[in-house]
Amino acid sequence: MGLDLSHWEQSARSSWRMAVLIGANSRTYKFALGSALLDAAAEGRSEILLRDLAVPYAMELVRHLGQAPQVSQKGELGEKDFLSVAEREAAESLRLGSPTEELLAAAIDSMPRMVMQKFHNLRGEGAEVPHRFYEVTGRSHERVVRLSKELRDIAGSEQAATLRGELSARWSIVETSFAIGIGQSLIREGVVVDLTTLQITDRQRRRSVAGVTDAVIGFQRGLCLICAESITPNDDIAVDHVFPYSFMRLLRSGDQDTPLDLDAVWNLAPTHARCNGQKSNRPPTREEMTRLAQRNEAIMQSPVPLKKTLELTLKHNKHSSTRPGEWHRFIQHVHDLL
Template sequence: MGFFRLEPTARSSWRLAILMGANTRTYKFALGVALLDAAEGRSEILLRDLAVPYAMGLVRHLGQAPQVSSNAKTGESDFLSVAGREATESLKLGHPTEELLAATLQSMPRMVMKKFHNLRSEGVEVPHRFYEVTGSSRERVVRLSEHLRDIARSEQSASLRSELSARWSIVETSFATGIGRSLVLEGVAVDMATLRITDRQRRRSVTGVTDAVIGFQHGLCLICGEPITPGVDDIAVDHVFPYSFMSRLLGPGDRGTTPDLDAVWNLAPTHAPCNRQKSDRPPTSAEMTRLARRNEAIMQSPHPLKRTLELTLQHNGYTGTRPGEWFTFIQRVHGLL
């Protein structure tokens, strides 16, 4: 909960749920999108009305990538199995078929809506609640909390949506490559020409660096510490330790173990003017602290970003699992400059 204590707001609770909760299926991402849309103009919504965008979001993604971990068991009556059978017709109609809607109304209250607020341990919830399900089994009503309405109308609403979309794509990649095999061995890479995170095994672009990591920075510029507003602010991705310093880090025989400054651990969204002003100077103490905290937060998320950062630490002589290693590693890199 160190991430939450740095900014004890409803936005941080939302990010805990979206970025750091367990992922065996993608249900919470579809629900998150539907909730943000619903909360823009109302305080409650019928479950059947919320079920429509939720089901259609999953149906659209089913055609792109797996929405369930290969470790999860699915049967004929499983919701995703029904969604798969009904996907073509639902997309053709522009709304869920009767069978898909019925399966959605049965599945939502006992699965995703019951577990959305949970972190990775049963019974451990995020500090803020975003909805309550009331009413009878015949006509359930979803009451949208003031916390949810506030973040849906906030200046960071667009960023929260982008973060959710990016996390959804990252989790799909985890499911497609198979956690426990290539992804865990290799992590993900960054295509510096496009500033996109890529799946090493399939050579597939996954999502943008900014959308993937900005939530772990609380939506703040790593240089000035002020909010970044998508669509208003010009955004840049900063090499916190400038890439021009690579030559200083390389010593005889070090080429295989020198920290990669083009990797996720060293890339951070910033305001473009802040980035231009910083230029090629080394990071300040405050910037290094923000980077270490950001990376520690990523380490609390499920695969694959977590694994990618673990590999960085392990390749540089750390365990990759102990709290505080990012602070030590970043100070060490700074000492080599």
């Protein structure tokens, strides 16, 4: 399935979300770079030495290495691979509170020819986000990273904290896919939602992965699914069952005996708490169904495991396939069962 970007606005904020949420993830380098870029831009800087940017980049990766794999476990890392260096230098770097000389040198060497070349790329040959957030100039250790106005605007916007939350959640989700291995367990089960904590949970390891809101709100472009207005960090947020849970007894997957799971990711959406309270127990409007379908189609453009989880919802319903546009048909089917 090729990338369908029709759901995304042509704004710098959407370009950032595309890079973070739907770019390919063979490693987690882009999340560490994104975090370092947001920090530098939030200071109002228009440029930063590569050496200085490499410090938070390397330290973020070192911290995450202690939690989960930062690369797919399909291949072995060479001794000089950056992650191999990071693993060797992790303990001392954490003790110092800054990268060791060896780790810093490895980061400075690898960043321009790896993650910084690929950060703007999307899956598909030659596909890139519409906006660029930096350029690298100079040579060797004197390289300078020039931060674009678009990046500075994003880092200084009211949604900066939301974007950071999305990045952190996506990082954790990708780590989980590496830790599980994209094997039979994930293919059979995907991830589930703990409604008590509103956390997405890895079934195999019984471990919380990320909050539902941070994990999916970027695919809604930061908008409330009910009113379609922005959700800001100052807003009270609720996670809405778009098709109310009380309808579970009415919904059957075709003529099967197993009811559709309304507690799954596909039917949960961040909203303003006030909108959620006003919606109460009513079924979704036509507009809300369209937004939910568009959100789910956007998630289907992302790498596993959220994509796999939504695919499983469709495949477990005999009326559905995973072809593009299927979420619109599936959601209409659910509505027709009411």
